[in-house]
Amino acid sequence: MVADLSVDPPHTLSPRGRTVVLLTCCLSVVVAGLDTTIANVALPSIQKALHAPVSGLQWVVDAYTLVIACLLMFSGSLADRFGRRRVFQIGLGFFSLGSLLCGVAPSLGALVAFRALQAVGGSMLNPVAMSIIATTFTDPKERARAVGAWGAVAGLGGASGPVLGGLLVSGLGWRSIFWVDVPIGVLAVCLAQRFVPESRAARGKRFDPLGQLLVVTFLGPVTAAVIEGPRHGWSSPFIIGLLVLAAVSLVALVVTESRRAQPLVDVRLFRSPAFSGAAVIALAAFMTLGGFLFLNTLYLQDVRGYSALHAGLLTIPMAAALAACAMVSGRIVAVRGPRPALVLAGLLLAAGAGLLLGAGRETGAWYLVLAYLLFGAGFGLVGTPTTNTALSGMPRDQAGVAGAIASTCRQTGAAIGVAVCGSIVAAGSAGFVASSRIALAVLAGCGIATVLLGLISTGRWARAQAERSGRQLGTHAVEATP
Template sequence: MAPAPGRRRRLLILAICCLSLFIVGLDNTVVNIALPEIQKDLGAQASGLQWVIDAYTLVLASLLMLFGSVADRFGRRRVFQTGLLLFVLGSLLCSLAPSLEWLVVFRALQAVGGSMLNPVAMSIITNTFTEPRERAQAIGVWGGVVGISMALGPLLGGFLVHGAGWPSIFLINVPVGLAACLLTARYVPESRAPRARRLDPVGQLLMVVMLGCGTAAIIEGPEHGWTSPLIIGLAAAALAALVAFPLWERRVAEPLVDPRFFRSAPFTGATVTAVCAFAALGGFLFLNTIYLQDVRRYSPVEAGLWTLPMAGMMLVCAPVSGRIVGSRGPRGPLVAAGLGLAASGVLLTRLSADSPAALLLVAYALFGFGFGMVNAPITNAAVSGMPRAQAGVAAAVASTSRQVGQSLGVAVIGTVVTSAVIGPVLTGFAPASHAGWWIVAGLGAAILVLGLVTTTAWATGTAARVAARLGGEPPTARPGVREAPPERLP
């Protein structure tokens, strides 16, 4: 029997939202494979390459929460379409960038558009799929698309760079983004929150200072000196914002990030897991690109093909993880993700300039398995215990954590490794990368522990109590997990 028209329309809306997520996620990874070509063409240093990545992820992280609130107030479809158009414009300008500085600026513009897409699309999904089980499955698909888009990035980027040069990795977004914009106008209904949240400009400013200054200090530290006035000033500003942010948020009636969310162990676990997983991804892609193209001298296409085991495992595991989360909960996928990422990192600590193919292929496959399993449980754990009115905000926090993690991964792991290189990259990079791979292994171990701790009966009880305080229904218990009753409120 054909599905009812209402269901077909809901599935079409889900597909449109996932299409926007696909191009935003693709741009998180497709650029990595082009970094050596960008470096040659624009004369960039290692820190400049880090900024090509982090200008995008930092702006995304800084503005996701803001535009979630703006969409609730001014209309989700309107903000979603504006984001698509800005993303297309930024992508077009990136392809025309005459210098590294302009490329970084246009990447930031691209990210402004991207920050209007993810949280708004999640709000559209959670308000379209109102039945709990169907909603969980839709969120699982949404989370799976993150892994799929990121899996295809290095492979697709290799073919594009080889065939048409690095500008083509940005031009591909133009027709896809325009198509998504037209489909949104035709099929996605306009919606607003019954009572829009107030904006929090002070909290927004503190977040920008905290993320921007902190990342700048990490990336620029080796070049300017860790004790230089510039780096000390940046670090001090980031630290001050880090301390002031939670203090300010407790004073605001409608904060940018409600501190009460973090009393939920599943929500807090999802946030930290997102940071760890995407830090591992950011470091993995950055180190892997330099190793394959600058050390082993592979072309962009060859480097992209070497990532096939990773991409294949992501493509297989992302939808499987979404189905498991929708039916059995997040524990299994989180534990599997932690094991896969940790094992991959440990294997790559043996990396040398002429490592055997088997070592690389197994390590890449393990990383793809782990990362493919982690995205769906992150999104599900973040929103499953929240009232429907708060789901968009919770999802925006999870998306912000992803971008923060990737920025930190590129900044911290990239800086640790590039600072340790002795001599030419050809001989010095592989041994210097071992410190970075140990960091990746440690991040995988952290995800494993979080998966075990935040899926217990105690953790489910904390989510129920937070839902009660926020004025919503407590979350449905996961299979095999006994739900604790909410505390009596004063």
């Protein structure tokens, strides 16, 4: 999330102090990024230990990503109003407590509930950490380097999740993947108290409780319906009721937020084809990642019989390609604009998922590694051009809101990817391999959609419309300022 730059005058810190602030923010993003991916490699062990069905495994992953998606924008506004350091520390506290409780969860239901508690804290980490960095590093060049380092650590945290998870699960059991967060979280709380200066927005954004409620009653029922559909039946009153609730909430969200002076979700941003395209690309790309990681860990451990450690190590090429291409992506965007990076990203995502369509019980490791390399490269390329496109033409004071919505789309996409792929596998009667091929075809389709949307949202017409929407938003902001 891009920080709100309308803040109190920054505190003067020494270079060492600013470095410690950056380190503290990086610690928070490490644990938040790890928990987005580390749980996937432990799913087979959790399934055996807690006798969980496939839908239960989906909830273990989605309870985390879905709650974060619902609360990201609210947490950012909370920090702007009551103090960024304070909310940051509260978030670290909730996250650490949730992690500790996950590690001792006696049942599947308890684990899902504690994952949700983790996510409440997690929603206060990334957006607030970015705001802290923006207010601490006032020099544009220093800020750019700090944001770059923070982003690199964020990518490394998520990419290393499967490998670290494999090591922990194989050596200490699945509960250890949650315990590892606790000492890091406690250390970050102490460092924040000692070194991070307090700051808040000059004019805190008004709370929008109705908007927040409608976001929850839209995203929650959609995800629940997709996960529980195979078990209850798609025509059951329960599933139909969830979908109706989601539809009504979406309509109400659009109507009510378009009338508020300071909405939680500024629907006017979607008038820009570039922003709308970037939001859907973020949704599709993270849907591909969430579904891919969910299917792959079950395939490697349940179908191929690999240990959690072996499965984690086998995905190192994907993590390496992701990290390398994330760095290359910024250079491509700087020189050629976002279109080439988005098109190449979508093609590589489709190719990686498409190759796994041909994977079976005896597929060679080289074939899997090739698929992982292509997929990791595609996902590494997609982040920078998506952010660039989302902010195209946006006035400066709307950058934070636009970034928050884009981040929400990413988390929502990851949750839906797990829900859709898990439901396809759960509904299949021909075994995991055959059912997963249908899910992988859906993910490959998301890669192709990324290509098409990348072409549309970065074209001449889309850029012109984005500039026009940006001018209108800027005019509205001036008129609304008291």
